[in-house]
Amino acid sequence: MSNRKKTPLITYNLYLNERKRKFKSDPFKTSNWAYDETNDTYTCPNEKKLTFQSHSTRTDKTGFQRQFKIYSCEDCTGCPLREFCTKAQEGTNRKIAVNEKWEQQKQYVRNKLSEEKTGSIYRQRKIDVEPVFGFLKANLGFTRFSVRGNSKVENEMGLALMAVNLRKYAKRG
Ligand code: SF4
Structure with a gap:
C-alpha cells in the first residue's frame, strides 16, 4: 500500500x-x-x-x-x-x-x-460523506453506474451529487 x-x-x-x-x-x-x-x-x-x-x-x-x-x-x-x-x-x-x-x-x-490523525478523519467522513452515499443508494436507488469509462462515470456521479445538493438547497429555502 x-x-x-x-x-x-x-x-x-x-x-x-x-x-x-x-x-x-x-x-x-x-x-x-x-x-x-x-x-x-x-x-x-x-x-x-x-x-x-x-x-x-x-x-x-x-x-x-x-x-x-x-x-x-x-x-x-x-x-x-x-x-x-x-x-x-x-x-x-x-x-x-x-x-x-x-x-x-x-x-x-x-x-x-x-x-x-487518520482515525479522526475517518470518524468525520462517517458524518460528512457517508450519509450522502446512503441517501444516493437508499432514496435515489443509485446503487451502480449505468455507464463505463472514467469520464462518463465522473459525469454520472456529478449528476447524482448535483441531485443531492439541489435537494439540500431546496430544503434550506
Ligand atoms: S476446540 Fe476442539 S474441536 Fe475445536 S479445534 Fe480445538 S480440539 Fe478441535
Whole structure:
C-alpha cells in the first residue's frame, strides 16, 4: 500500500463487529486464536495446535482469485468443546483457511484507524460523506453506474451529487 499516493481508510465488513467486547472475548472466533509465527501454528480453545497443511486457491464468479493457507488441528478426538467449535463430523479434525493477504490488509486498516490523525478523519467522513452515499443508494436507488469509462462515470456521479445538493438547497429555502 506504500506506493499509493493516497491513504485508503476503508473498513471491511466485520471491522465494527470485531471491535465489540462480545467478539473479542469469544474463544471460538478463529481470529482470536493465538498464532505462533515461528512454527506457523494456531492454538485452539482446547489448547491444540493447528498446523499448516496446504495452499488452496479459490476463484469467485468474477474470476478473482484468492490464496488460502489451510491449517488442521492435530487432534480433535473427544474434544469437550467440539459442539461450540465445528459442525464437522466426529472423527475429523477442525480445519481453518487463512487468507494471509487479506489478514495483512485488515491489520493495515486496524493500524490506520487506531492512529489519532487518520482515525479522526475517518470518524468525520462517517458524518460528512457517508450519509450522502446512503441517501444516493437508499432514496435515489443509485446503487451502480449505468455507464463505463472514467469520464462518463465522473459525469454520472456529478449528476447524482448535483441531485443531492439541489435537494439540500431546496430544503434550506
Ligand atoms: S474441536 Fe478441535 S479445534 Fe475445536 S476446540 Fe476442539 S480440539 Fe480445538
